[in-house]
Amino acid sequence: MSSKDQPESKTMESSKEQSGCSLMIPSHTSNDALQSMLDRLAASNLSNYVEIPMICVLGGTSSGKSSLLSSLSGVELPSSHTLTTRCPVLLQTTRGVKQQARIRIQWKKSYNGNHQRPEYPVRVIEKDDWHMIPTMLLEAQDFILQQYVPMKKEIASDLITLHIQGPDYARLSLLDLPGLVYTKAEHEDRHMIRDIQSLLDEYLNSPRCILLAVVPANVDFHNSTVMAEALLRDARTERTIPVITKPDLIDPGAEGQVADLLLGEKVTFSLGFHMVKGRGQAALDRQDSIDDGLEDEERFFESVEPWRSIVDRSLLGTSNLRDKLAALQMNHTRRQIPGIVKEIRDKQRAASETLKAMGVPLTSAYDRRRYFQDVCHAIVSRLEATVSGKGRLPAHQLSAAAQLHQAASDFVEHIQQSSLGMVGQVAEGAPVLVLHPRGIVRGEVVHLEKDFACVDRVDDADAESDVLFESIGLQPSEEMVEEDTVWSDGSKICIARKEHQYDTLRKIPIQQIQSDSSWLTKKIQENRTEDLPCFLNADTFKSIVADFIDDDWKPHCLNLLEKTQHMLTEAVHDAIGYAFASERYLNLRFLIEHQCRLAVDTLAESVTQQLLSHLDAEKHPFTSQADDLFKHIAEGRQAQIKRDLEAALRVDQDEVFGTQDIKVIIDKVFQRGMQRSMDEYLAEEMELILKSYGSVATKRILDRVPMICWEFTRSLTASVRDSLWSVKDEALEDCMQESPGFAYKYARASEELEELNKAIDILQSLI
Secondary structure: OOHHHOOOOHHHOOHHHHHOOOOOOOOOOOHHHHHHHHHHHHHOOHHHOOOOOEEEEEEEOOOOHHHHHHHHHOOOOOOOOOOOOOOOEEEEEEEOOOOEEEEEEEOOOOHHHOOOOOOOOOEEEEHHHHHHHHHHHHHHHHHHHHOOHHHOOOOOOOEEEEEEEEOOOOOEEEEEOOOEOOOOOOOOOOOHHHHHHHHHHHHHOOOOEEEEEEEEOOOOHHHOHHHHHHHHHOOOOOOEEEEEEOHHHOOOOOHHHHHHHHOOOOOOOOOOOEEOOOOOHHHHHOOOOHHHHHHHHHHHHHHOOOHHHOOOHHHEOHHHHHHHHHHHHHHHHHHHHHHHHHHHHHHHHHHHHHHHHHOOOOOOHHHHHHHHHHHHHHHHHHHHHHHHOOOOOOOOOOOHHHHHHHHHHHHHHHHHOOOOOOOOOOOOOOEEEEEEOOEEEEEEEEEEOOOEEEEEEOOHHHOOOOOOEEEEEEOOOOOOOOOOOEEEOOOOEEEEOHHHOEEEEOOEEHHHEEEOOOHHHHHHHHOOOOOOOOOOOHHHHHHHHHHHHHHHHHHHHHHHHHHHHHHHHHHHHHHHHHHOOOOOOHHHHHHHHHHHHHHHHHHHHHHHHHHHHHHHHHOOOOOOOHHHHHHHHHHHHHHHHHHHHHHHHOOOOOOOOOHHHHHHHHHHHHHHHHHOOHHHHHHHHHHHHHHHHHHHHHHHHHHHHHHHHHHHHHHHHHHHHHHHHOOOHHHHHHHOOOOHHHHHHHHHHHHHHHHHHHHHHHHHOOO
């Protein structure tokens, strides 16, 4: 069933999708408004479907990454010499009257394969409980990881969002990613390193991501694993900012090299380098505050060489980095918005098409019945098209009507070549009698043309008969073919013999050949009644006709019917496949297949009985044209006498006989007739009657059996329709329960479209 036949989803009728792709953010939009929009997009679930601009912070363990994030955000974050961050944390800071923080979880759309996502209430932290933020972040992380315990995973891609506002905060968004790990502890998951890499790929490979690569100053920059990861994703160094930390730990004498690196004199990055000094372990042990650390950083860069001598002060310090990132984030976002809008539009259309193809969930008996009726209508329409041959079908697909025409033609050919249809006929392979003035020669037709036939011997006594052969025992000039092979050299007909010899066959005029009826002798004997055997018996004739019907006609008739049933079954299967474009409601499909199969089988059973009844009726010979039949039999008798006389008188030759010679010839003909045995006479007479009656009965069977199959074909659509209409609402309810897979897929597609629509609302708020 095409999607237009299904009930439409209200979710698809979104005016937002019709608003076009021309949504443009005005150039005069303020940074505050733009950042607010970006925060709202990040707080939504849009990132599950569309990559949004982010500044991702990448660093190894003990690189100073957590200290840097704490200084940038103004919030103490969990810190340890071991891996602390095991799922991404989005830090959002914004200016506000009241100081407050909110922690929430954003589940990824691929969340651990389960259909239901656990609820995690938003945690609100007031100013007095600011010290609880690190603990609550770890609680949220533990809650996420707890969902993956059955899978023994210790790294998750689900997102923790920490939104911070207050009068002293600037607008900034940073994504903290798990630190790089290349070895694992004994108790840690063996797949942890792989999972971290997969998570990094998910975020860092996006061209909308700016990489903040945190590298300690006391580590060789060129051999840094963090920089290797960054350059792997940003080979052209267009969206990476290396941030050098821990300048106080530089080996004495190496400060100049690090300064050259900071100034871009050794390696060039489009966004430049930056240097910060966070709180060291000693400061953390003293529980120095973030403000204390920032003051210490400022004193360090103002008093320690070579940093105090660097002219461009924007390269130094956390405060300058915060301002740089805020400006960079705004400019980067402005450039990315057109591409984001286009991607959202494309995915809106894709989600709408998915929902349209799926159709809305059916919850009422009315909806289920309507859906079922639409499917049935599609099946019946398709079936009618292929059965009648009048509808449009895919290229190279024959309709059932066309297939039945071909099958009926094959049936006609088989029946015409059957024994009853060929009684008394001269055909290749048939036993015949060759009439000759010297007598009758038995043989088998091996070559047949319009005016003559070539007959091979059946008795070795006739191996040298000049009635059958022109020449015998000839030696070929080249290698012979297989024995008994018949061929023509252009003028003569030849037949291969043993020992690489061949004979040439005589071309015998058709009028000198008649069928050999001796094969009927045994049949007559097998079907004799108690009546005198010297008379042809009607019961014997009837029994022989019945044998012909059972042995020759019945198999071909049933074969045509079987082909018809197979073609119709395939047509039904095709129609069902056409109506069920998706795998939704497989149990309904099974029910429909059962009902259709029941309709075909029931109809086939009835048609089979009709066919067998017709064949049984044919076993009782009858024709309303008895006079014509008798006339045909009489003509056959006279034709046989005429043929015997013409052969004896050699009418095919220009030979003149006297009256006495003619009398002698006629006497010999009748004398040969008188010499025939009773069985030979009865066989010839039976063959003549069978030939005459067979032509009448064969015409009937050639018409009636295909007509029965056509009636079968024309009745199918109505039978299928009636069978489908008989399905009760209770059966539909049982087999049209939405599968968990469908419900999940529908919910996800609906959720995606809803999130995309919300994103458009957020973007439109700037216009």
